[in-house]
Amino acid sequence: MLEVRNLSKSFGGLKAVDNASLDVPEGGIVGLLGPNGAGKTTCFTMIAGFTKPNKGTVRFMGRDVTGLPPHRICEMGMIRTFQIVQPFAGLTVQENIAVGAYLHHHDRAEAMAVARQIGKRLGMGAMLDRPASSLTIAGRKRLELARALATGAKLLLLDEVMAGLIPSEVSEIVGIIRQIRDEGHTFLMIEHVMQAVMSLAETAYVLNHGKMIAHGTPRELVQDPGVVEAYLGHGAAARLQEGHHA
Amino acid sequence: MKPQSMGQAVLIALALIYLASLYFMSSPVWMGFTINALIVAVVALAWNITGGFGGMASFGHAAMYGTGAYASAILQVQYGINAWIAFGAGIVAGAAMGAFIGALAFRYGLKGSYFALVTLAFAEVLRICASSFAITGGGSGLQLRLEPGLSTLQFNDRAVVYTILLVIVALVMALTAWLKYSRFGAYLIAVRENEDAARALGIDTYRIKVKAMAISGAFAGLAGVLYLQVWLFIDSAVVYGSAVSIEALIGPIIGGAGTVWGPLIGTLGLHLLGEGAKHLLHNAPGLNFVLYAVVLICALRFLPQGLMGLAARIGTFRKKENDNA
Ligand SMILES: Nc1ncnc2c1ncn2[C@@H]1O[C@H](COP(=O)(O)OP(=O)(O)OP(=O)(O)O)[C@@H](O)[C@H]1O
Ligand SMILES: [Mg+2]
Numbered sequence: 001m002l003e004v005r006n007l008s009k010s011f012g013g014l015k016a017v018d019n020a021s022l023d024v025p026e027g028g029i030v031g032l033l034g035p036n037g038a039g040k041t042t043c044f045t046m047i048a049g050f051t052k053p054n055k056g057t058v059r060f061m062g063r064d065v066t067g068l069p070p071h072r073i074c075e076m077g078m079i080r081t082f083q084i085v086q087p088f089a090g091l092t093v094q095e096n097i098a099v100g101a102y103l104h105h106h107d108r109a110e111a112m113a114v115a116r117q118i119g120k121r122l123g124m125g126a127m128l129d130r131p132a133s134s135l136t137i138a139g140r141k142r143l144e145l146a147r148a149l150a151t152g153a154k155l156l157l158l159d160e161v162m163a164g165l166i167p168s169e170v171s172e173i174v175g176i177i178r179q180i181r182d183e184g185h186t187f188l189m190i191e192h193v194m195q196a197v198m199s200l201a202e203t204a205y206v207l208n209h210g211k212m213i214a215h216g217t218p219r220e221l222v223q224d225p226g227v228v229e230a231y232l233g234h235g236a237a238a239r240l241q242e243g244h245h246a
Numbered sequence: 247m248k249p250q251s252m253g254q255a256v257l258i259a260l261a262l263i264y265l266a267s268l269y270f271m272s273s274p275v276w277m278g279f280t281i282n283a284l285i286v287a288v289v290a291l292a293w294n295i296t297g298g299f300g301g302m303a304s305f306g307h308a309a310m311y312g313t314g315a316y317a318s319a320i321l322q323v324q325y326g327i328n329a330w331i332a333f334g335a336g337i338v339a340g341a342a343m344g345a346f347i348g349a350l351a352f353r354y355g356l357k358g359s360y361f362a363l364v365t366l367a368f369a370e371v372l373r374i375c376a377s378s379f380a381i382t383g384g385g386s387g388l389q390l391r392l393e394p395g396l397s398t399l400q401f402n403d404r405a406v407v408y409t410i411l412l413v414i415v416a417l418v419m420a421l422t423a424w425l426k427y428s429r430f431g432a433y434l435i436a437v438r439e440n441e442d443a444a445r446a447l448g449i450d451t452y453r454i455k456v457k458a459m460a461i462s463g464a465f466a467g468l469a470g471v472l473y474l475q476v477w478l479f480i481d482s483a484v485v486y487g488s489a490v491s492i493e494a495l496i497g498p499i500i501g502g503a504g505t506v507w508g509p510l511i512g513t514l515g516l517h518l519l520g521e522g523a524k525h526l527l528h529n530a531p532g533l534n535f536v537l538y539a540v541v542l543i544c545a546l547r548f549l550p551q552g553l554m555g556l557a558a559r560i561g562t563f564r565k566k567e568n569d570n571a
Binding site for chain 2: 048050069070071074075079080081082086087088089090091095098099100102103106107108111147148151
């Protein structure tokens with residue numbers, strides 16, 4: 001569904017993303033992991049059309065979408081959420097979701113009805129008429145997801161929708177995402193919360209210093225020495241191994 | 247458009263009572279004064295589209311106002327074109343000028359005070375151009391031939407002029423309300439609240455902003471044409487002057503930016519205040535602008551949502567919807 005090839009982006013001298021490639025099959029949940037500053041968010045901004053890559057291509061549903069503006073990409077059915085949540089603070093929760101729904105429902109009553117339905121499905125039924133600015137962090141993350149769904153997008157790029165949530169909230173969101181996937185959506189998700197990645201993602205990619213260093217099932221990845229080193233520092237894998245044997 | 251609290255209902259009722267009372271006062275002075283205020287209210291409503299809903303505060307709505315007035319005046323005076331056609335052309339010219347300024351400013355991603363400065367610069371350049379070319383009448387401006395009648399859109403009876411203006415203001419407000427609750431309105435508000443999120447949700451923010459400038463320009467052009475048809479004379483300082491731009495933004499901010507009634511209520515309130523001060527202090531020139539500045543600063547400091555926002559908090563009818571009337 002999504003094919004990213006040799007994507008690269010530099011900021012000044014810094015290679016934020018360096019020759020990264022990845023594939024997301026239709027109906028899958030694919031993780032994108034990596035330590036802080038690895039270039040994950042930068043990947044998303046390029047895939048979703050917010051910044052132009054220096055090099056590389058992005059194909060979505062067989063079409064080359066490299067360099068298209070975000071609104072065109074969204075119309076085609078791919079949408080990103082923001083790591084730092086971006087609610088329309090002055091609007092109610094329902095109105096926020098309706099902005100997404102307006103993409104394919106031009107009538108206000110219809111867009112608001114779709115928004116209500118999606119809000120309820122994501123467990124936000126009681127908050128629909130509250131201003132978005134009054135939501136807790138968990139509520140705002142959920143709102144990001146609801147708004148994205150309301151556009152009717154088929155592929156959702158989620159940037160750390162579980163960061164900052166307590167475990168019970170995480171398992172709620174995990175359940176919701178699984179349910180949405182079963183309804184026919186596809187996910188590419190950046191996530192630090194390992195519990196979530198392990199239980200959701202079928203495969204995952206690991207990015208470090210802008211380079212794709214590993215790809216596999218989450219279970220394979222946590223045993224991959226290169227990945228462990230990227231997260232815990234040089235020599236960590238060897239020390240862990242020794243610890244096991246001792 | 248419906249009020250959502252006792253306070254708003256009272257505010258709107260006061261404005262309506264004042265406007266209706268003019269039919270019984272038979273005071274030409276007050277009539278003339280309110281006719282002026284209504285013309286300003288139309289520019290204020292124009293500013294409200296971009297500045298209120300879209301969060302793009304322009305400091306140069308005179309650019310579109312003046313272009314509307316001049317387009318109509320040039321067609322009538324220099325080419326002898328029918329006033330009705332010129333009326334329509336003025337609106338179209340205002341819209342075109344708005345779209346042009348918007349297209350340029352937003353192409354370069356201008357926002358906030360940069361956008362305000364560019365609009366101001368446009369108005370000033372146009373003012374200088376209008377005072378230098380023959381077709382615009384140069385420094386002496388353009389005067390319509392006095393020829394009252396329906397075909398020339400000139401009316402001797404002030405009550406008729408006043409009624410027409412009331413109807414036009416009501417129409418512009420109805421259009422504003424309709425826009426606010428349309429897809430376009432929702433998108434415009436989304437752009438104001440968070441442009442990145444809006445882009446992610448499939449909104450072509452550039453197009454929405456230029457479209458808003460075109461609609462706003464059409465309203466401002468309409469106001470310029472109204473001024474021309476009421477006073478039959480324009481010159482560059484009157485229609486391209488910064489006084490127009492200031493009055494366009496101050497009314498909505500005082501009354502409540504991004505509301506349907508705010509621009510009218512703010513403009514009426516301000517003009518009444520300015521007029522009152524003028525009488526009390528014996529016509530000190532420029533005094534009303536000093537007063538406006540003080541009121542504006544107080545409003546920005548203490549009334550972030552203007553009078554409508556303040557009134558909304560008094561005796562709420564229903565808590566549920568967040569948006570104002
Ligand atoms: N607009 C920018 N200008 C300059 N440098 C940038 C810009 N955006 C990101 N960077 C840099 O690029 C690198 C990758 O950033 P990115 O946000 O993609 O990382 P990330 O993997 O999402 O990290 P995190 O887990 O902290 O969100 C960082 O070093 C960051 O400082
Ligand atoms: Mg990030």
